[in-house]
Amino acid sequence: MPVSKTRSRRTRSRSRSAADRLAYDVEAEWSAADLALLEELHAAEALLPEDAPRGLLSVRLSVWTEDTTSPVRQELDLRVLARQMGVRVVGVASDLNVSATKVPPWKRKQLGDWLNNRAPEFDVLLFWKLDRFVRRLSDLGTMIRWCDKHHKNLVSKNDQIDLTTTAGQVMVTIIGGIAEIETANTSVRVTSLWDYTKTQSEWLIGKPVWGYYIDEDDAGNLILSIDPEIHRALHWCRSRALRGGSANRMRNTLVRAGLATESLQTSSLLRIFRNPALMGYRTEIDRATKKAVSVLDRNGNPIKVAEGIFTEDEFATFGAALDSRSRKKVAQPSGDTKFLGVMICEDCATNITVKTTRNKWGNYSYLRCQKCKGGGMGIPNPMEIYEEVVASVLDAIGDFPVQTREYAQGGSARAEQKRLQDSVAYYMAGLEPDGKFTRTRFTKEQAEQTLDTLLEKLEAIDPESTQDRWVYVHNGRTFREQWEFTGIQGMATDLVRVGVKCVVTRTKNPDDGAKTVKLKLQIPKDVRARLVIRTDEFAEEFEGS
Incomplete structure (x- = not known):
């Protein structure tokens, strides 16, 4: 849960701050000798022939600490390698604090942009070591197939890798298999540590639930301590729940009090309220229900790791009050809200959604926003509004051609x-x-x-x-014709993709109280370019990799 204040605690690693992880500054990280070598390499590149192969450098670190091979060192090593190969460097994809096990190359922020959108701009991809590039054999196979299709080469500074030869491809596969085995062994060690930690009453590793912070006792051991301000806030939330108060109002009060940030969702707050860790118990996430449950010792009793913010009775009555309120809500049909993310309120700029209530005549549906008081005057007959949105979109962009971006060599x-x-x-x-x-x-x-x-x-x-370039292929249809097949859902998906918005304005006549609804489309100037369908080659050809 995002909270606005932090506690000082013993530094557990030498990893850099979150701000430092986003990028590194050339002047701060590069020494005078590094910059001199960089200038020399640039001068050598200027002498290369015009048709020299174009190289992209991939720099990656899982955790950027003072002890790891710096991004500067990786980049310079790769630039020296490029000079030896007669390759002109056209870009550097630097992804710091990114796990190669969890994030494949095509999903990384910088390298992914090159692979998905800028493939025509380079011929060879250079990286410092194979485990700096990938750590899963399946990801490596995906990249080999992608390189083969797009006529690209992979080159490693510290491994004998060259996709232009069969032997090189075999070597890549062998090295990749070793890297995956190493990753699996690391995973086993981490899992074993967590399994051991779960059985201990002392706090060893992990992030505590909101309301606790990691502290030290007199002997220097890590313990969990209760934040007194959040302790009071949680008990206030419980008292509100017992009186029928809504979790959304609790969330807003916590934000105004400075105990939580605007990014906190009501659903996240409810998960915290229902977490047994608030009783001081060690918990884990149940894979089936995705909910936090207590970890039991060998005798079947919950493992206590801290003093509880709530007693068992207080926690039980808190949960019962939340359950009682949730049962009063009328379940909405799946997919009931159309144009979600497209229709927005002019006054509060939040999404227009469908609200369904029940009265003596049955269920009644209307449109409302998220932040205006009372939903900002509900709009009855949602289908009529949807039909007006459809008509406006068809008039504005319905006759644009459907085009798909394809890679041409x-x-x-x-x-x-x-x-x-x-x-x-x-x-x-x-x-x-x-x-x-x-x-x-x-x-x-x-x-x-x-x-x-x-x-x-x-x-x-x-x-x-x-x-090598991207070409745009017209499939013979207009978007009007395509949306006849895909319906409102297909249209809404395309509108969200290209950033089209429909601003909804509601006014009330002071004489008779009648409501007037006006819709205004906001269409980006480059909507034609945005409408071009960019297929995800990795998802299509290498699904399951």
């Missing part, structure tokens, strides 16, 4: 261009005075005709076709 066109250029040079040299084609009139005329043909073919090659 320029390798074959480059090869043909090079062949024609070499042939033109050959015939031009032969037609020079005393050249091989000037000895007879017949050979000269034949050579001139062939040269003209070659020049026509060379001129006909589109320079753009010689480059």
Whole structure:
């Protein structure tokens, strides 16, 4: 749970602060010698031929501490390797504090952007060591297949890896298998530590539930202590629940009091209220229910690790009060709210959603926002509003073509261009005075005709076709026609994807109290480009990797 205040505690590692993990500053991290070497490498790159292979450097660290190989060292090593290979560096994808086990290359913030959106801009991907790149054999296989499809190469500074040879691909697979075994062994060690910790009454590792903080006793052992302010706040929440108060109002009060941040969700607060850890017990998440449950010792009793904020009786009555209120809510049909994330309130800028209540005539549905008082004047007959949104969207962008982005390689066109250029040079040299084609009139005329043909073919090659690039393919449909098949849900998904909003304004006539609803579409200027469907190649071709 995000809280606004922190407690001082013993530093357990030398890892950097959250702000430092986002990026590293060149002036702060690079020494004078590093910058001098970087300048030398840039100068060497300037001497490379125009058609030199283009290299992308991948820099990654799981935890950036003072003891790990720094991002600067990795980048410089890779730049030196690129110079040795005659490769021009076109970019550096630096992903710090990113686990290779949990996050595959195509899902990392910087490297993922290069792989998914900027693939035409590089030819070879260089990384410092294979375990800096991937730690799962399946992820490695995915990347090998992707490189093969897009004609890219993988090169490691400290491993013998080269995808241009069969032996190199075999070596990559072997090394990747070793890395996965190492990862599995690490996982076993971590799991064993957690399993041991669960059986102990002392606090060894882990993050305590909201209301506790990690402290030290006189002997220097880690213990859990109760935050007195949050202790009072939790008991206040319990008293409100016993009087029928809503969890949403409790959440707002905690935020105003400075005990929680705006990012706290009511659902997260309810999970804390129901966590047995508030009684001082050690807990774990049940995989089936996804709820916190007490860890039991060998005798079947909960393991006590701290003084409880609530007694068992207080915790039980708190939970019963929350259950009683939740049973009063009318269940909404699944998917009842249409255009979620598209329709927003003009006054509070929150999503317009469907609310269903029950009265003596049955269930009654209306639209409301999230923060305006009383829902900001409910809008009856949601379907009529949905139909008006559909009509407005169709008028604005319904006739735009449906296009899909596809990857086009320029390798074959480059090869043909090079062949024609070499042939033109050959015939031009032969037609020079005393050249091989000037000895007879017949050979000269034949050579001139062939040269003209070659020049026509060379001129006909589109320079753009010689480059790796993205092309946009029209499938013959407009979005109006596509939405006839996908319906409102398909339209809403596309609108959220491209950032289209529908601002809802509600006014009330002071004379008769009648409500007036106005809708206004907010469409990005580059909506045509945003509407282009960018398929996730990794999800499609390598699903399950």
